[in-house]
Amino acid sequence: MIRKKSSFLTFCFSMIPGAGQMYMGFMKRGLSLMSLFAAVIFLSAWLNMGPILALIPIIWFYAFFDTHNLRSMPDDEFYAMEDEYVLLPDLSKEKAKLLQTKYRTAFAVVLIVVGVTILWNNMYDMIRFALPDYLSYALSYVGRYIPQLFVSVAIIALGIHLIRGKKRDLDALEKDQFLEDKGGIL
Numbered sequence: 001m002i003r004k005k006s007s008f009l010t011f012c013f014s015m016i017p018g019a020g021q022m023y024m025g026f027m028k029r030g031l032s033l034m035s036l037f038a039a040v041i042f043l044s045a046w047l048n049m050g051p052i053l054a055l056i057p058i059i060w061f062y063a064f065f066d067t068h069n070l071r072s073m074p075d076d077e078f079y080a081m082e083d084e085y086v087l088l089p090d091l092s093k094e095k096a097k098l099l100q101t102k103y104r105t106a107f108a109v110v111l112i113v114v115g116v117t118i119l120w121n122n123m124y125d126m127i128r129f130a131l132p133d134y135l136s137y138a139l140s141y142v143g144r145y146i147p148q149l150f151v152s153v154a155i156i157a158l159g160i161h162l163i164r165g166k167k168r169d170l171d172a173l174e175k176d177q178f179l180e181d182k183g184g185i186l
Contacts (some may be wrong), residue, residue: 020067032086033063
């Protein structure tokens with residue numbers, strides 16, 4: 001059973017994304033926020049893409065205010081609150097299996113690109129001294145910018161996927177409303 005905790009310690013832990021939620025007993029919620037925060041920092045550093053860091057304050061503020069909103073809930077709501085992951089709420093076994101099969105290929109492609117990038121950079125470091133300067137510089141740029149290009153294309157593809165999904169949802173809603181209106185007339 002989750003219990004409310006000290007206001008002062010809740011405030012202290014809320015300064016670290018996810019730690020406030022974990023302190024109050026919401027481990028899944030806290031772990032997902034902390035992981036998201038660390039993943040954004042890692043990706044930004046690894047890919048040398050500073051603009052990704054714009055997500056850091058958003059995640060921090062969300063985690064901070066989520067902690068304080070949980071703390072200020074009435075006792076009956078607080079005790080009834082379920083611990084869920086932030087990005088994947090209500091992840092039942094059926095939904096987890098669906099996500100596993102649906103996104104398996106995308107996840108595999110990401111792992112392959114990350115592995116190839118790491119291999120490329122390590123191999124480049126071993127052979128760059130044996131290459132002429134112009135070839136060494138060209139390979140260095142390829143190794144640096146290919147992961148950035150991959151992430152950029154992935155972000156664009158995700159945006160297009162989200163827009164298409166929203167359009168499909170709106171079209172389905174419009175169709176349902178049309179059928180309801182037409183059914184009421186007949």
